[in-house]
Amino acid sequence: MTAPTQAPELAPQTNAHIDPAAQVADAGFVPVQTRSERPRSFDPEEFGAPTGREVNWKHTPVAQLKPLFEIASANDGVTYTVSHEQYLRPALAHGATPRGEFFVPEDVVAAVAWQGTSDAMHLSIPNDEEVAEPIVVQIDGQGGRADAHLVIEAGRHSVSTVILRHTGTAQYAQNLEIIVRDGAKLKLVTVQQWEDDAIHASAHQARVDRDAELTHIVVSFGGGIVRVNPSVELSGTGSHGYLYGLSFADAGQHLESQVYLHHKGAHTTGDVLYKGALKGASARSVWIGDVLIGPDAVGTDSYEANRNLVLTEGARADSIPNLEIETGDIAGAGHASATGRFDDEQLFYLQARGIREEEARRLVVLGFLTEVVQRIGVPSVQDELLVAIEAELAGVDE
Structure with missing residues (x-):
């Protein structure tokens, strides 16, 4: 599979569009809203500088x-x-x-x-x-x-x-x-x-x-x-x-x-x-x-x-x-x-078993994020990230 040598041409600029990235030839006047329809090009000038109104830049x-x-x-x-x-x-x-x-x-x-x-x-x-x-x-x-x-x-x-x-x-x-x-x-x-x-x-x-x-x-x-x-x-x-x-x-x-x-x-x-x-x-x-x-x-x-x-x-x-x-x-x-x-029920459950509120909050966050950490499957990286999460949590109340 070979990528096209030329990207789709962008239509002349117009103020009629909410999304300037939607100005694709023959696309009519409907702004691009789906990821699959976004224009593509190897030339930065084809895109121009984003304004923040485009669907992929507005956040x-x-x-x-x-x-x-x-x-x-x-x-x-x-x-x-x-x-x-x-x-x-x-x-x-x-x-x-x-x-x-x-x-x-x-x-x-x-x-x-x-x-x-x-x-x-x-x-x-x-x-x-x-x-x-x-x-x-x-x-x-x-x-x-x-x-x-x-x-x-x-x-x-x-x-x-x-x-x-x-x-x-x-x-x-x-x-x-x-x-x-x-x-x-x-x-x-x-x-x-x-x-x-x-x-x-x-x-x-x-x-x-x-x-x-x-x-x-x-x-x-x-x-x-x-x-x-x-x-x-x-x-x-x-x-x-x-x-x-x-x-x-x-x-x-x-x-x-x-x-x-x-x-x-x-x-x-x-x-x-x-x-x-x-x-x-x-x-x-x-x-x-x-x-x-x-x-x-x-x-x-x-x-x-x-x-x-x-x-x-x-x-x-x-x-x-x-x-x-x-x-x-x-x-x-x-x-x-x-x-x-925080899930109040989780915090209550932990505190009811003698765990201080600050430690209970730390455990809830660790449990929340660890699900993704465990999917990495590289022990050295997992250990490093758990340390990084602990460091982040140390400053939550600062």
Whole structure:
């Protein structure tokens, strides 16, 4: 499968549309509201700078992301270290496969990252190889601007885990292109533990082929603005996609994920679960979940859920699940969303057994978030995240 060499042309600008991103040739005057209909282009100018009125930007602090709307001049804002260099392949220039085999930008930041990356990192797992230890890509912010396009390719019937760790500070526009070939199993964990002033916007696009499996996990604790948007296409018959997320937003943080799961092949299975906790008067999280079950995706079984726990006054969580079904022959499909405060009954149960209120609250939050932590399946990462959650909780009442 080869991505188109040219993205759809955008129609002339007009004030007749609520959503400027909807101005696609021959689209009429109906604003784009579904994820599958968004225009795509490799050229940042085709999108223009977001105004905040667009459907995919209206929950995002657009003004603060402005540095990412232009290609980085020096592109020296981050450094990369790979734990298992034997899986690194020669960097991919524009036009070199598999770069662009599936990925096509759907917003201006992704187009900037595409054009601003002359040589894309290519991490490839050979066919039939089972990698015992996680492959860790350490991404350290050096305080400047950076664009990146990374390609992760899991060869046929391979088994591997890749962890992306983000630390330091940077203004970082990042693309991640993931290709999971027939029968492969790939677990991808991206951990954002930036400093408080970091800005990170990332587009993840993945294709999962026949009988293959992708587990995709987003963990966001650090950073001023972190926007990680995964898009997964279950293209092959019998493919599986498990999309999990965990976030803990403090005062002044904006943590966002717009998740898209496209069931394209027959008898595919999808499970989406994102959980977040928020503390601080200006803590903000945004989760938008879109699931599309296409006309050929017979026998699909899919479910998406988002749960948020608000720990202090003034914190805000936006949660918007969407489900489109284009065939009547499915095994099951559903979605759920819930945002609330502590469960009084849980607190009462714990306090009735002699546990102090402060400790009871800590246990409730840990229990709430641990469900996602346990799905990571990498003990060292799980232990690290539990420590990070404890550190976050230590400041809840400050």
